[in-house]
Structures are given as structure tokens and as C-alpha cells.
Amino acid sequence: MNKDLTVGDPQTVLWKFCLPLFGSILFQQLYNIADSLVAGKFIGENALAAVGNSYEITLIFIAFAFGCNMGCSVIVSQLFGAKEYGRLKTAVSTACIFSAFLCLVLMATGILGCGSLLRLIRTPGEVFSDSKLYLDIYIWGLPFVFFYNIATGIFSALGDSKTPFYFLAASSLSNIAVDILFVKAFRMGVSGVAWATFLCQGVSCVLAVRTVWVRLKKIPVPGKPKLFDRDLMKKILLIAVPSILQQSFISVGNILIQSVINGFGASVMAGYSAAVKLNNMVITSFTTIGNGISNFSAQNFGSQKYARIRDGFRAGIKMVWCLCVPFCVVYIFLGKFLLLLFMQKSSAAALVTGRQFLWILSPFYFAVSAKLVADGILRGIGAMRQFMVGTFTDLILRVVLAFVLSDLTGSATGIWCAWPIGWVIATVLSISFYKKEYKKCVAGKGAFPQ
Numbered sequence: 001m002n003k004d005l006t007v008g009d010p011q012t013v014l015w016k017f018c019l020p021l022f023g024s025i026l027f028q029q030l031y032n033i034a035d036s037l038v039a040g041k042f043i044g045e046n047a048l049a050a051v052g053n054s055y056e057i058t059l060i061f062i063a064f065a066f067g068c069n070m071g072c073s074v075i076v077s078q079l080f081g082a083k084e085y086g087r088l089k090t091a092v093s094t095a096c097i098f099s100a101f102l103c104l105v106l107m108a109t110g111i112l113g114c115g116s117l118l119r120l121i122r123t124p125g126e127v128f129s130d131s132k133l134y135l136d137i138y139i140w141g142l143p144f145v146f147f148y149n150i151a152t153g154i155f156s157a158l159g160d161s162k163t164p165f166y167f168l169a170a171s172s173l174s175n176i177a178v179d180i181l182f183v184k185a186f187r188m189g190v191s192g193v194a195w196a197t198f199l200c201q202g203v204s205c206v207l208a209v210r211t212v213w214v215r216l217k218k219i220p221v222p223g224k225p226k227l228f229d230r231d232l233m234k235k236i237l238l239i240a241v242p243s244i245l246q247q248s249f250i251s252v253g254n255i256l257i258q259s260v261i262n263g264f265g266a267s268v269m270a271g272y273s274a275a276v277k278l279n280n281m282v283i284t285s286f287t288t289i290g291n292g293i294s295n296f297s298a299q300n301f302g303s304q305k306y307a308r309i310r311d312g313f314r315a316g317i318k319m320v321w322c323l324c325v326p327f328c329v330v331y332i333f334l335g336k337f338l339l340l341l342f343m344q345k346s347s348a349a350a351l352v353t354g355r356q357f358l359w360i361l362s363p364f365y366f367a368v369s370a371k372l373v374a375d376g377i378l379r380g381i382g383a384m385r386q387f388m389v390g391t392f393t394d395l396i397l398r399v400v401l402a403f404v405l406s407d408l409t410g411s412a413t414g415i416w417c418a419w420p421i422g423w424v425i426a427t428v429l430s431i432s433f434y435k436k437e438y439k440k441c442v443a444g445k446g447a448f449p450q
Helices: 009-044 045-081 085-120 126-140 142-157 160-186 191-216 232-264 264-301 304-339 348-380 384-407 413-438
Strands: none
Touching: 009 045, 009 191, 009 264, 009 304, 045 126, 045 142, 045 191, 045 232, 045 264, 045 348, 085 126, 085 142, 085 232, 126 142, 126 160, 126 191, 126 264, 126 384, 142 160, 142 191, 142 264, 160 191, 160 384, 232 264, 232 348, 232 384, 232 413, 264 304, 264 348, 304 348, 348 384, 348 413, 384 413
């Protein structure tokens, strides 16, 4: 059901809204975790390395889908908060038209260029064919990825975080079962992992889009809304493009880092592939809560209830730090057992790599989670320039330091140390930007009044 996020205690509203989002992203991560787990357990270390290697490239495509999600979601949230329902429906159809065009362009690019990307990141010969096979199948499922993201963005904009959770829970659990069926029973290898994801994402997308369509039809509006609006398209792009750039450059940065990791061999690649899945589950969880805070901020910004946004920031910090504690404890003390889930054989080098990665990064989850809360508010109010500065600072530092520190140390340890440095510096910037926006005393787009 649709929910107005501009009324009620901000902390209570945010917890009720964001917890299903957190559950949703855990199930979303099961797609990739299941792929790696099944590949590593039932096929072998090279298959695990191939899926992990391909994953960094799939994140580029996901970045574009995520940008469309956020562009649509933030604008629809603001219009929902302002109760401009006719323009809300136009914003949805405008976002869908743009997303369809962008998806076709990316599919053509991916079909023609994935092999070159795999060579660019120095993919070892023993995993190249499986990496390309996985990517080729994944690209044909891009329409499902795009329109599912648009649908979930609309649900969140309307204050409904439970419906996407139900879809993801069902499809993710199904994906695990189909993964095992295709790989173990049908012996399809890496292609079975890819086709399982394709099938389950497709079903989830169709159901989500259908539900959104029915939900929007129930919102009464005078007359027939326009199908496409240039002004709304510009507003969507003002949010979507920086969000796409954010995720794209993060993905490009991860690909560059992957190229450094690939130089240390398949065992280090496999250890990193397993550990980064666990790390990405945490970071994506924080990012999703930040996205929920964006919707909360956007609705209240549209209703001009600015004090609630400040209260939302404080509540968001409490929320993500409550999540940091169990993640840190589990990864530091039980990381070995989680990593073994991905490995058919307990390769010593792969296991050491994965444990070291988790030990170095997990204590700094407190910093990066605070950054993502601040970023969520900056995006919700349209302060995208500040949002981008914080993001690029983190990315540039991590990429440059990965090259420098790995060269200085002569090992992959230097690469892992780059993450916390980038996180801490970018966190200071993002929180400073948030406070500056709050103190501007200017009533208008992207700025808080006092």
C-alpha cells in the first residue's frame, strides 16, 4: 500500500520503511551470492573466479538501471509528497520510455564489447571463456533488470517498501533452487548459473511491473496524464545522470582494481571474489537504506517539512550503526566459515586472501554507512553536485591507492588497505556537505531553510 512519509514520528517511520528495504537487498544479493556459491561448490575454483570476474562488468549495467531507479524514484517521491498525482503518472511513463531506450543501447554495446572489456581487465585464459559466456547470457536479461529497478523505485516513492521485499524473497530463493538444478542436475556449468538468474529475474520483473501498473491506475487524476514530458525528463536526468555516473565510475574503478587483483593469480581472484560478495552485501544494504532515506527526504522536501529531514538523518545514522555491529563481529570472527561456503576445496591462498580482505574492511563499515546516509539526503533534496564530489573522492582515492599500495607492498594487502582510506575521507566530505546545506537558510531546490 502507498504510504505518506511526511507524517508520524520520523524515526519510527524510517525504521518501518527501511527495514523491508534492507530485507529486500539481502535477497537481491542472494542472486550474486548464489551464483558464486553454486559455481564454487559444484563447478570449481575457476568457475568461481569467472563469475566473480564477470560480476564487476555486470555492475556497470546495473549502475545504469540503478540511476534510472533513483531518477524516477526521487522525482515521483517529491510529486507524491506535493500531491501532484497527474504529473506523478507522467513522470513514471517518461522514466519508462527513457529507460527502454537506454537499455537497448546498453544491450547493443554489451553484445559487441564484453570480450574487449574482459581482455582489458587482463582476464586469465583459464577463466576467459566462462566469463564471456556468463556475460553474454546476462546481457539478454537487461530489460528485466531495468524495468524491475524502475518498478521498485516507484514502490519506494509511494512509501511502499514491503511489496518489493515479497517479490525479491520469492525470486531469490527460487534462484538458488534453479541454480542448483541447472548446474548439478542438468550439468550446464557456468551457463546454468547465468540462465537461472535470467529466468528468476524475468519472472520477478513481470510481476513487479504488473503490480505497479495496477497500483497507479487506482490513483485518481483529472483528465488523461501526458505520456512524456520534457521538463520532468530534465528533472529525472538531474538525479539519474549523477546516480548513473556514481555507480558507473564505482564499477569502472572496481574493474581497474580487479585488473590489479588479476595480476596475482586465480587463487587470489577466487578469494577476493568470495570476500567481495560478502562485502558488497553490506555496502549494498547501507546504500539501500540510504536510498530509502532519499525517498523519505524527497517526500518531505516536496511537502516543505524540512525539520523532518534533519530528524531523518539522525535516525538513519542510528539505523545503519545498529547493522554495523553484527556484520563486523561475524566477518571478523566467522569470516572463514562464510568464505568456505563459496569454495569446493579450501584453497589456502584463496582463504587467506578472503579473510584478510574482511578483517581490513569490516571495522570501517561505521564510516562508510554514515556517508551513505548523508548521500541519501543530498540526493533526496537534489544537491547532486555535493553528492558527486563525495562519491568521486572515495572512488579516485581507492583506485589510485590500490595501484600504489599494491606496488609498494608487493601483495594484494595494499589493495585492501585502499578501501578504508577512501571511505573515511569521503565520509567527512559528505557529512560536511549535508551540514552546509542545512545551514544555508535558503528556501529552494537542494537547500534547507533554517
